[in-house]
Amino acid sequence: MAPTLGRQARRSHTGKVVSRGRPVRRRFPGVPDLERAADRIARITAAPHDLVTLWRETTDVLTAAVPFYRTPCWYTLDPASLLMTSHFHDGMPEFPAEWLHAEYLSDDVHHLVDVTRSPAGISTLHEVTGGDPSASPRWRANMEMGGDQELILGLRTRTGEVWGALGLYREPGEPLFDGREKQFLTAVAPRLAEGARRALLVGEAADPEGPESPGLVILDERFDVHSATPGVDRWLAELPDGDADAGRLPTALLTVAARAASGDGGVAVARVRSRGGTWMVLHGAPLVSTGERRxxxxxxxxxxxxxxxxxxxxxxxxxRERDVTRAVLQGGSTAQIADELVLSTHTVQQHLKSVFDKTGVRSRRDLVATVFFTHYEPRFRDNEDRVVRHRPVRGGPVRRP
Structure with missing residues (x-):
């Protein structure tokens, strides 16, 4: 749902004056403009930004590429459950409680989980209501705040992991989101998903939540360590063939760094078995904004x-009950869950009955709401506070002792 904003003008983080009370009229871009916008998003998402910087810089690109009303609604989702872990609506630090209840307790259309798991990964409220959204409480809430159209884009990686969602809005009387715009958004969605994933990792490395938090190493152009986050020595010691005392970095780290620095602006990822036999993942990304290549x-x-x-x-x-619950959280039907887990529909129903008994709920919707409001809303609200205090945003449910 679109955020409520005041009517005074404000100065954006880029220094441009934008109106909070009225949408800025913009021309609809042509194909070359969209191609340039896609290139800019590729460069932005390849860099290891914090999440808020990522969303703000991407918003600047979208402002010119796909006209929208007021401000985009950015979300991160836990790919294991497709439940919300954070939001960013510039100018709205707190997400209204009634919107969370509408998302997870209402019998409406166009929920984030429905769009993000759909084959297209993108849809508009007008499309899912056959062009007449007037019966949707979601649409009526949008109209109360000046919005009419709602477009939701799932942020899915090329391998299918969902790391977030984007909501865009238009006021009454504006052209519908068209095929060219949706094609552009679908094309950049994997980049945005990968950028969100990387931003969450950067945030957790910079402000660790526990001993299993990731580490971040910055290498200079000679591939020497320029800086590192606290605790990264532990992970370096786990990688094979490195020797910190001798000043020798692990081969896997150097290989990923070299691939990231190859000049194509891409991101390098490698999966490596540690000395202890567990798996570790390395993500490399170039840093070019500092003037020195790192x-x-x-x-x-x-x-x-x-x-x-x-x-x-x-x-x-x-x-097995855990696997069934995860599939329910992701919006799977009984038939879909049975197919995914290679079970009969009867067995799925039996597992569901047991899950309902153990969690004290009576329906799938209640199960989703219970898991969200118990394990994810605390993370969601803490992230709101972290954004206000300029602290890194975290992903996943709240960790319990």
């Missing part, structure tokens, strides 16, 4: 999604 490498343990052990510990679920 490379950032993020090191993280390849651990399972946080929500899975949390569900088993909090509710005493079995592994």
């Amino acid at each position: 490379v950032a490498v993020i090191i993280e343990p390849a651990h399972p999604a946080r929500i899975l052990p949390l569900l088993m510990a909090a509710y005493g679920l079995t592994e």
